[in-house]
Amino acid sequence: VADTPGHVQYTRNMVTGASTANLAIILVDARQGVIQQTRRHAYIASLLRIPHLVLCVNKMDLIGYDEKICNHIKQEFSAFAAGLGIQDVTFIPISALKGDNIVEKSDTMAWYFGPPLLRHLEDVYIDNDRNLSDPRFPVQYVIRPHRDEYHDFRGFAGQVVGGIFHKGDPVMVLPSGKTSRIADIHTYEGSIDQAFTPMSATLLLEDDIDISRGDMLVKPGNVPHLTQDFEAMVCWMSEQPLRKGIKYGLKHTTRSARCMIKDIQHRINIDTLEPEAGIEQLGLNDIARLSIKTNVPLAFDAYARNRYTGGFILIDEATNTTLAAGMICEPVPPPPQPEFEGYQI
Template sequence: MTAVAEPVAETRSAGRVDLLRFATAGSVDDGKSTLIGRLLYDTKSLFEDQLEAVEAVSAARGDEYTNLALLTDGLRAEREQGITIDVAYRYFATPRRKFIIADTPGHIQYTRNMVTGASTADLALVLVDARKGIVEQSRRHAFLCSLLRVPHLVLCVNKMDLVDFDQAVYDRIVDEFTSFAAKLDITDLAIIPISALNGDNIATRSANMPWYEGPSLLHHLEHVHIASDRNLVDVRFPVQYVIRPQSTTVTDYRGYAGQVASGILKPGDEVMVLPSGLTTRIAGIDTADGPVAEAFPPMSVTVRLEDEIDVSRGDMICRPHNAPTPAQDIEALVCWMDDKPLTVGAKYTVKHTTRTARAIVKGLQYRLDVNTLHRDETAAQLGLNDIGRIRLRTTVPLMADEYRRNRTTGGFIIIDEASNRTVAAGMIIEAA
């Protein structure tokens, strides 16, 4: 298999190449899949057979151009309908940075898929059709990105070629969106006019829009600063699995495996294990490639402790003087993802980091209108795709932080006990 061009090499010798996770969002037919296809094409991340297959399918469909959206719409139903249903993940790299893209659906009934894709993103691209302007799904997805604390948001005003690259159209959309965004908790907002189909302002600046003085989309993605977005709290290490090799040659190994949620772990550090509150020190940190001198997000490692204390799945390793308070009363914003509505008094299973607990809904404080941000305090339930603030009481304590401080230890999912379906994604506001 030969590539269209040589893969982009990692030329930065000093330090490792950064990884940026970003998600696409927006309404149906705003061009999310086409944009990703264009990024893959312009960064020479496609193989010849991939491009040939897309060209063949495009011709069979009667398209007069190579439909780059087909690179991400992998399900048969997606290609037949010309829409994105599931979250598609794609990877590419430039000399400056590696990227993981989550292409999320635009249909309102697939909002839960969009939440899944954006939950781990460092940056979100919200696309709008220049002809249609800001629509309900544009606001919904921008609001969800704000709730999910995605640190960086880029509004891509797409299909500028269909409005003759008119600056007045762009300025009108910018004014409308910035007015809406002022009501949200968005720390970094960039707005870029593009044509994903033709490549205008994607990898390079477009000559068709001389009035735009900002960077191309790829330049912005390569240079957006993400290092300071993480580690807003000290060490958080949820224990996923206890490793005790059943081997005659290894008889005294006991390690605790998991993914570092925040902070930096080093051998010799004093740590506390919750909920027991026992303290010890780190004896060593192991990976699949051998021991390491330190561990940081999002590394998956095995931590060995100096003392043989009781540690099991669901426990949390942290600093003794900067530990989350085990909490059973949770105030949270939730995005409801099930056809069966949430009601006060209903019982569910809550999955928080590696810990699972049963919970009851003690109260529904309000339901949010994503268009006006109005709080309906008379709401008695949350329906599919509704967002609201609820109170939960769990049967066992959760080692939780506020979501604004740590997206991993501040987030959770709600599972229906009868069907085992994930029915909601939650963001902790307060835990006690």
């Protein structure tokens, strides 16, 4: 559970606290309704792809538990959330002071037929939030025991961040493109037949191929994007401004790289949520879309598809300070090339 402040100057705290959340609770004052801060919170929740959203209309006791006011807030926020692509929104009228609809159903709001907040949090189903379609296994550590009985043991330890891996499955190593099959899967409990997200495991391969920390094991028929150039939405977290052409350290899954900011496509006005073009630098708490080039190819999915393989951080190489959190955008395919069949010169 992360309690993040809602003021605009603490945007970086919100991004950090919400980056791994499955559910976000947004509080609305029933007397004020949907305000700029509410929209900003919802935008950040959509940017971070938080799959479940709860809008708690608080201080219902101060408006006499009026159903019409609550329904108006619900309709206004629903329209805004739909524009952001937020699909799962639950509305719960509450009074934190009086305890209405917090733990138990409130007798003062008989018109509300949903569960209280605590029961909803306990019952919300999050298993479907995991990406079980795209097998992804970033290698964190290569295990080579220095004991005679394990002389030939070579395992690749890490966390499954997408999909399912079975014994005997063919796998491809990125970025090298070499292939093999899974000979065995180990956990602290011993050998198992399959590993799925978000399990930590050690994979053993049939072939002795070159694999090191930062490589990613995937299925040959289901590979992520592999490139040095991409665009991403970035929240800048440093008082030191970001400028085009500056080089930073980049941490993506278990791979460390260096990168350069090629361009600032636009910055998001955090109050109006409109893009602003022609930006030369970013300041603390700014959110913008950047074009980035890395010194090595990265194997990634769009953040909207996989929050683990689509997220990264930027690092100050001199101080090792985290400067920004980034969410990789879906690459835009190049336009089709014209065909010149039948032409003679």
